[in-house]
Amino acid sequence: MFAVTILGNNSAIPTLDRRPTAQVVTVNDTSILIDCGEGTQMQMLKYNIRRSKIKYIFISHLHGDHYFGLIGLLNSLSLMGRTAPLFLFAPPELEQIINIQLQVAATILNYELHFIPLVEGEEGVILQDKDLEVSYFAVQHRIPCYGISIGLQKKKRKLLPDQAKAYEIPAAYYGALQDGEDYVKKDGTVVKNDWVTLPPAKGKRYVYCADTIYDESLVRHLYEADMMYHETTYLHALAQRAADRFHSTSVQAATLAKNAKVGKLLIGHFSSKYTDLQPFLDETWPVFENTALATEGTTFII
């Protein structure tokens, strides 16, 4: 299971039927929450996201529509009796914002909250867990802002059965071969692992670009990702406004998806001024056909 469920897709001002940004990426039995706009915990209830499964939270930047729902979620998890540690990756200032709000309420969380600051000017791997590898990178917005790349690493090497048979390796040893071990015959001869296996198949990857101005250099983080999310706050007629506010348009997101040769593009963070979202698809499809609206409550298999 490697999927993303959309909980909110609107930009700053919530509307009646569109909430601010939040997504949950599910990797087998672990969930990663990406951004947490106001009302995210209620959206989780509505769309049957098990809050207890959230192990990692990533906050892209400190505009309110991306984190105002976090303190409420952290609080509820504690009241619900969570004891498992929670890992929060976010711009450093968020730690104080959380701590002061816990302090004035005389609240001590029931679980350990590990805060991992995203450091300005740096990028790279911030998390490895089982077959999961997460890295972050800066995007260009009005305040420090980060994208995130979530990769599913396949650890098992690919067995070449004909080769293994040719070296007379017993089938019971195939698992060890897939784990990368050599085989030693009874006569002491060594069969090197890479004679009978290939490197693990490339794992799937989801990249979330947060709020950003159109930036061609993001291609290096997006290249051949299976799925990417990119904001499209505006339709392309408002490209100048988008640039002024460090946001992007439909056509720009599609252009990046095309240049980066990704599998699928999800678009969101729509300005509240738009009630009909079909024009976003009308504009992206001619540039990059495999585009979908990041619709609340929809789960996309990566």
Added chain:
Amino acid sequence: MFAVTILGNNSAIPTLDRRPTAQVVTVNDTSILIDCGEGTQMQMLKYNIRRSKIKYIFISHLHGDHYFGLIGLLNSLSLMGRTAPLFLFAPPELEQIINIQLQVAATILNYELHFIPLVEGEEGVILQDKDLEVSYFAVQHRIPCYGISIGLQKKKRKLLPDQAKAYEIPAAYYGALQDGEDYVKKDGTVVKNDWVTLPPAKGKRYVYCADTIYDESLVRHLYEADMMYHETTYLHALAQRAADRFHSTSVQAATLAKNAKVGKLLIGHFSSKYTDLQPFLDETWPVFENTALATEGTTFII
């Protein structure tokens, strides 16, 4: 128009159909928001509360279910172009919590936000505006917490037409009499205002008791109020748990309402453990009959 609209009635953990505490008191063309749990701005949209009409906000205490929705609302009001000043009455620590969140987002609000701290150990009138008078008082909770009393002051004195006629006062002068002025006859004789009018009729009053342990001494703030809101986090079987957590039960709220001789009692702040709320009414009605559940979306005329 003097009414209260309920936007949330649940205690700390939101449920699918019950949001944390928030109420809007409407006094003619002015609205006062009392508490602002997470999602309040969305509830305002849902129940057609005009956000631009909110002039005063009162936050009873700094447990998250009473204020986590505030920063989002303040932010949205600014994005929506508000320029009218907004007055916020709250425990002093909230000012820093707001300021730091505006600061990290490099946000400058489009309107003046006047912060008026509620001072521990004090009580009394905090606001007078037209025919409105608001006072606050401490309640007993785990952290500093305040109730609020909103009174509609009638300014016009009550005219006694027979007396006015007996003193031969022209009808054109009746308005001035209601405003408290004396009348001087052509011969210089003074007709004292209180010979021909009575003091203004008592104005209506709504009292909100916030989160509190059962406290008989609150009667002095509630006495003969037209409507009061009191929390009933638990049914009476859990009176000990209520006391331990500085909360109240159904029977306790009803007892206060009876002793204070109020007109009507609204109850809310129900624990998430209760899905059926009818038992709250079953327990309050024998003690104080004119009790209603503070149901989301319902407007109660005071």
